[in-house]
Amino acid sequence: MALPSPNLDDRRFQQLVDEAKRYVQQRAPEWTDHNVSDPGVTLIETFAYMVDQLLYRLNRVPEKNYTAFLDLLGVTLFPPAAAGADVDFWLSAPQPETVRLRAGTEVATSGSETQEAVVFATTADLSIVPSSLTRLVTAPSSGGLHDRTGALTAGGTIPVFQARPAPGDAMLLGLPTAVPRCIVAVRLDSRVEGVGVDPRQPPLVWEAWDGARWLDCEVGTDSTGGLNRPGEVTVFVPAGHTTSVVAGTPAGWLRCRVVPAEAGQPFYSESPTIREAEVFTVGGTIGVEHAETVFDVQLGISEGVPGQRFTVARPPLLLDGPAPVVQESSPEGWRIWTAVEHFGASGPEDRHVRVDATTGEFAFPPAVREPDGSLRTYGAVPAKGAHLRVPRHRTGGGAAGNVARGTIRVLRSSVPYIAEVDNREAARGGVDGETVENAKTRAPNMLRVQERAVTARDYEFIARHAAPSVRRVRCLPTADDEPGAVRVLVVPDAVADEGDRLRFEQLIPSDRVLGAITERLDERRLVGTRLIVEPPAYQGVTVVARLVAANPGEVDRVREDALDALFDLLDPLRGGLDATGWPFGRAVQYGELFGVLQQSVGAGLVEEVRLFPADPITGRRGGAVERIEVARNALVFSYRHQVVVTAREPDGDT
Numbered sequence: 001m002a003l004p005s006p007n008l009d010d011r012r013f014q015q016l017v018d019e020a021k022r023y024v025q026q027r028a029p030e031w032t033d034h035n036v037s038d039p040g041v042t043l044i045e046t047f048a049y050m051v052d053q054l055l056y057r058l059n060r061v062p063e064k065n066y067t068a069f070l071d072l073l074g075v076t077l078f079p080p081a082a083a084g085a086d087v088d089f090w091l092s093a094p095q096p097e098t099v100r101l102r103a104g105t106e107v108a109t110s111g112s113e114t115q116e117a118v119v120f121a122t123t124a125d126l127s128i129v130p131s132s133l134t135r136l137v138t139a140p141s142s143g144g145l146h147d148r149t150g151a152l153t154a155g156g157t158i159p160v161f162q163a164r165p166a167p168g169d170a171m172l173l174g175l176p177t178a179v180p181r182c183i184v185a186v187r188l189d190s191r192v193e194g195v196g197v198d199p200r201q202p203p204l205v206w207e208a209w210d211g212a213r214w215l216d217c218e219v220g221t222d223s224t225g226g227l228n229r230p231g232e233v234t235v236f237v238p239a240g241h242t243t244s245v246v247a248g249t250p251a252g253w254l255r256c257r258v259v260p261a262e263a264g265q266p267f268y269s270e271s272p273t274i275r276e277a278e279v280f281t282v283g284g285t286i287g288v289e290h291a292e293t294v295f296d297v298q299l300g301i302s303e304g305v306p307g308q309r310f311t312v313a314r315p316p317l318l319l320d321g322p323a324p325v326v327q328e329s330s331p332e333g334w335r336i337w338t339a340v341e342h343f344g345a346s347g348p349e350d351r352h353v354r355v356d357a358t359t360g361e362f363a364f365p366p367a368v369r370e371p372d373g374s375l376r377t378y379g380a381v382p383a384k385g386a387h388l389r390v391p392r393h394r395t396g397g398g399a400a401g402n403v404a405r406g407t408i409r410v411l412r413s414s415v416p417y418i419a420e421v422d423n424r425e426a427a428r429g430g431v432d433g434e435t436v437e438n439a440k441t442r443a444p445n446m447l448r449v450q451e452r453a454v455t456a457r458d459y460e461f462i463a464r465h466a467a468p469s470v471r472r473v474r475c476l477p478t479a480d481d482e483p484g485a486v487r488v489l490v491v492p493d494a495v496a497d498e499g500d501r502l503r504f505e506q507l508i509p510s511d512r513v514l515g516a517i518t519e520r521l522d523e524r525r526l527v528g529t530r531l532i533v534e535p536p537a538y539q540g541v542t543v544v545a546r547l548v549a550a551n552p553g554e555v556d557r558v559r560e561d562a563l564d565a566l567f568d569l570l571d572p573l574r575g576g577l578d579a580t581g582w583p584f585g586r587a588v589q590y591g592e593l594f595g596v597l598q599q600s601v602g603a604g605l606v607e608e609v610r611l612f613p614a615d616p617i618t619g620r621r622g623g624a625v626e627r628i629e630v631a632r633n634a635l636v637f638s639y640r641h642q643v644v645v646t647a648r649e650p651d652g653d654t
Contacts, residue, residue, distance in 0.1 A: 011055060016048035067436065074342065075443050079357035081320040081469050082291035082394070083401030083430030085423045087120070087408055088183060088236075090283040091128065092419035099128040099284075099417050106412035107288060107421050109403055118403055119412065120288035120427070128284040131175045131184055133277055137247045139255075141168030145247045157273045160227055161258060165268040167203075169258045173279060174251035180241040183283035184254070186233045188224055189276035195228075196269035202226025203261045203268070206233070209253040210240035217254070218424075227256070227272035236285060254279075263620055288408070288423075289394075290401025290430055291318055297390040299326065299362060304384025306367035306377055314395050315360025316433055320469075320516075324393040326353050326362055328386045337364075343378035352379045358433060362390070401430035404497040426506065428494060429469040429513070453524040459488055463533075466520035467513045469493055471573050474536070474584050476633055486529055489536040489584070489633060490517060491572060501567055504616045504637060508535050539630045540614030540639035541570055541588050542621055545597055548605040552647035559645045561600040566643075569596050572635040585632035604648065614639040 011019075021034050021044065034041055087107055091099065104121050111117030136148045140162045148158045161169035173186065197203065204226060207214035215238045223231030235254065246253045261267040299310035317324060326337040328351075337351040343365050346352045354363040365379025382388060408423040434442075445461055453459045456475035463473045471493035475486060492513060494506035518533045525531055543566050549558040569575050569592070575582045590611055597606050613622040616637050630636060 013052045020044045077358040078434035079316045080397035080433040081431040082289045082397035083427040084289040085427035094280040101126040108410045126286040133279040135174030137172040139170045159271040161271040167260045172255045178243045178252035187278040199225030208241040211242045291396035299388040302382035302386045308364045312360040317357040318394040346379040431468045487532045537634040538637040540616040542612040542614045544610040544642045546608040550603040565596040565600040570638045588628040590626045
């Protein structure tokens with residue numbers, strides 16, 4: 001329980017007015033008109049209003065002292081974090097030369113009269129490399145490589161796989177060079193001989209060779225229907241693609257491979273064939289962030305004394321990437337000063353600097369007078385007259401950058417041959433800067449933890465502040481089969497796309513977030529503790545319900561309300577009874593689902609509710625049950641609910 005804050009003066013406006021009128025009666029009895037219409041009373045009320053404001057400010061002195069105390073403890077506000085996403089840059093037409101996009105190329109969402117456009121910038125250079133098909137090789141699962149380039153050039157019909165395809169059969173495409181981060185179109189003239197498969201979900205994957213292993217490629221559009229008809233396949237090549245020797249020839253290799261069919265998925269009964277094949281580059285993919293990079297920021301000139309402070313002109317600083325450094329001019333060149341959390345471990349020769357990201361302040365080491373009169377320096381001091389600069393820092397960020405997929409459509413920088421841009425996934429990771437009120441709430445926990453991870457709550461507290469963009473963190477007790485291990489489960493924040501539901505892919509934290517949490521906890525864990533940081537398991541839940549609407553005109557509304565109720569209740573981020581996310585390990589029961597459906601149907605009727613466990617990755621669904629158990633390291637995820645609503649028939653005459 002917090003200590004009560006003293007009220008230094010509890011008088012209010014009306015009390016001040018009444019007190020002033022009593023003084024008037026004592027000191028000026030001839031003044032008898034105390035009505036509000038009297039000019040003197042108006043002056044009294046004016047001064048009472050001003051004194052009331054002064055008393056309000058006076059009573060804030062304890063709050064100011066509390067804030068000053070936090071400052072003495074080194075509690076600073078967390079800066080904002082920038083949202084990021086991958087953006088596709090599509091060429092107006094295949095180009096014979098490489099198209100280059102420099103880091104800092106700006107893209108944005110479409111603004112409106114009521115909403116400003118959200119601007120993003122690319123984080124690295126992108127080279128959109130032209131490509132073509134130089135080799136075609138088939139590789140049956142039974143072994144061996146067969147060069148089909150000559151037969152293809154001669155116009156022959158080439159079977160892509162074995163006569164009776166088997167999992168592991170592959171077709172390899174050799175490109176003149178590697179095309180990392182490029183989008184390539186594979187145009188094929190295929191005959192309808194690969195019968196047996198469903199053209200909407202063929203048992204195929206596309207992969208790219210990185211010199212050591214095959215990397216999965218995301219596939220955009222596939223108008224070939226699983227290599228069964230003439231068309232194009234759009235392949236997004238990953239960043240690791242490299243030129244290597246495969247089938248005796250150096251090239252940038254892609255392959256299309258047959259995979260085992262899932263349950264209920266049709267498989268090939270015959271091999272598809274091709275008569276013509278062509279490969280060309282249609283675009284490229286690069287990461288963008290809701291931030292701006294500022295270069296060569298001049299801090300000032302050093303006075304050669306300890307404890308100097310300098311501030312950049314454009315705060316706040318973003319620290320969700322490499323921390324900014326300070327450079328000091330010297331006869332030998334620019335010397336680097338690195339950022340540290342505190343100067344407690346800094347020696348007299350250490351070139352360290354503290355960064356307050358919220359204010360943009362760079363503080364150099366102080367000197368402290370010891371009891372014997374000597375000065376102890378907690379770090380080196382920049383030489384007098386030296387020029388200080390920050391070569392590079394990032395600014396911006398905030399929750400406004402968490403935009404939905406398909407909304408980054410505007411190219412703000414002029415880039416030749418680029419026709420359009422878009423983002424296949426929502427931008428995420430954007431967090432607003434911390435408020436003073438939140439820092440006050442956080443401070444007691446920080447003093448209790450003292451930068452050491454011992455209890456489960458310690459791990460959760462440190463993990464949350466290592467990555468403010470995460471929504472939920474859960475530290476589990478050690479399992480019997482994992483002695484000495486601590487498992488930290490991380491759930492990122494995500495917002496469903498407009499008109500869509502939360503997708504499973506949005507619930508997997510990025511490698512950068514997991515890495516930041518692992519690094520922070522690894523520094524603070526007890527010696528001998530094995531640390532595991534990972535996303536939780538997800539238990540898919542499918543609800544099949546039959547409802548009856550009270551009126552025929554409410555059928556569509558009831559269906560939408562019922563689906564919204566199911567998705568809201570089983571939301572791992574904002575679901576549950578308290579709207580803070582479905583609890584870890586809490587079972588899903590028939591009664592709860594029946595209750596929310598009955599509430600959504602209003603005066604109608606819930607005829608039937610069936611509950612099925614499902615795997616959100618493979619899509620497999622189990623049998624109907626009345627209760628779905630959820631493991632202690634798992635959350636629930638809504639997977640393809642089915643709600644059928646009919647209208648209640650009018651009562652007949654008796």
